[in-house]
Amino acid sequence: MTQGEARRQVAWAELGFVTAIAAGVLAFVVEARGVSRDPQNLLLLQPTAWLVLGLWAVLAAGCVTRRVDPAAPRESRADLARVIGMVAAFGLFILGLEEVGYDVAILVFVLVGLIIGGERHPAALILFPPIFTLAVIHGFRLLIPYPFPTSVL
């Protein structure tokens, strides 16, 4: 594969990601400068933020001028959808912990996680989530001194 065969393509997703991070860093340094310009506030924060923003320029330029190999293996849409499904399910699980109780949230998340992972055996789907939930809830009740809300257990 030569450079001539690789075509130039802007890596939009990566560019958007680093730009979003850089925007967050810029907002952080602006907010910190708004709190105080005293060196005791900005001693490490400000130079680090400028360094990160400077590096953003380098990385953004790299995203724009990137050459892609058309023969390189690419992730299928189905594979990506499964990963995003797991990320979303985990997010909903975290949101649901205090809303529906730790026990119900764990049970539902484990069940959904098994399905996303490809488990289709009914016995596994029926038995594993409640047994696992029971073990986790009782185990952590023994281990940690803080109470956590549950609906059933």
Place this chain on the structure above:
Amino acid sequence: MIDTVAFGSAVAMLAGSLDAWLWVVPGLLIGLVFGALPGISVSMAMALVLPATLYMEFLPAIIFLTSVYTGAGFGGSIPAVLINIPGTSSAVATTFDGYPMARAGKHNEALGAALFASCIGVLISYMILLVLVQPLAEVVLRIGPYEMAAIGIWGMVLLGSIGGSSVSKGMFAAGLGILFGTVGMNTAGYMRGDMGIPWLLDGIPTIPAMVGLLAASQLFALVNAKFIVEAEGDRGISLRRILAGGAMVLKNPVTLLRGTAIGVFVGAVPGIGSSIANLLSYGETRRTSADAETFGTGNVKGVIAAESANSSSEGGSMATMLALGIPGGGATAILLAAFAMHNVIGGPRFMEQSRDVVYAIILSNFAQAAVLVVVGTIFVYGASTIVRLPLRYLIPSVLVVSTMGAFAMEGSIAGPITLYVFAVLGWLLSRYGFPVAAVVVGLLLGRLIETEMLRAWQLAGGDLWRVLDYPWALGILGLMVLSLALSLRRDLAKRRALRAAASPG
């Protein structure tokens, strides 16, 4: 330097106390189990068993607690190797090469290397402690904010380009980590980046963020895989291969000794401890290795460097605790609490008046290290079965346990929320080739560097040139510049070679 009369008395004390020995194996096992649970720290494990020691004699109580300490010190490396979760913050660097080794089917060797490096590290650190307990403590007292800040920056720079596809991505990730470390109220009282969220005033919860970045993000990336180890033939659990991993430690004595030396010294500095010792040792080993480019892809030297340092820092922190009565971290603070429960006060007077007890504690730790080889091997053998579990079961289960661990660390939903935010961030960072480990290191070191720089700034009255009065700090900073220059040169040479290979003709 060894008081032979007190030494003889310590041997007699241990030989005549069967009670003391009975607690070694249970202590090690408790430590291994708790250390291997994500979110349960060494100090939490020790705090949980502390009440049980109230009814024991002083020596068995301390031996039991130090056994838990030793066991948990190694226990943290088991999930670090098998599922990329550092069970404790001192096992962060173990994940860098331990997990890639496990993914490549070398989980037996990685765990064997971690176990033997830990045991030998503990052994050597206590040998150093036996001889140098007093001088080491005196050196520690001379370490000021300049030196501490320089150590923090040194660690940062050594690790800035871990595993990433380029130096710029490594530095971007490290800078981001440092900025995360500065969120909340600093020691000068300024509040930044807390977004009006009360729990962010104390800064971003480190352990949940770390588990999110390293582990949860990896688990997302594994959703489409079937097992941690893809090749079925490599999923076996073999005592022979665990021991072969142990033999690899003996074949890399320089890595082991360097890690142990860094661990003892850094572990002895109060407030730094094992969580930084393992990073510094890993960074130094990587910097000085001829095969530096293989680090992060499953180089056993990375595991040896990290594990020898984090376990030997136990000896270092014990030196400070015994000789000065200053706890270097949570675990030694609990040991001091156990001292207090038995009406014993650690510190110079204890060293002077009860030297035989100090020697007995040190000698019992030699035995603990030796017993850990056996108990740890059996434990590792059992824990390795995780590689045979299908990922469709492992991923949701580990995510749930990590969430509960994050809750346990914070005592509120703050832990799970932090875990999730950093899991998503970690997944995106690794997806685009950024070294997630550099963010973790930045997060761990950012607050330390800022605190020490602020102290130095306040001591110098804002005069930056006062750093010239501190040769040790200057030396460390010089080393840092050299390290960065070498990393840049290596990166440029690699790019030139790639370009030369890609150009036609």
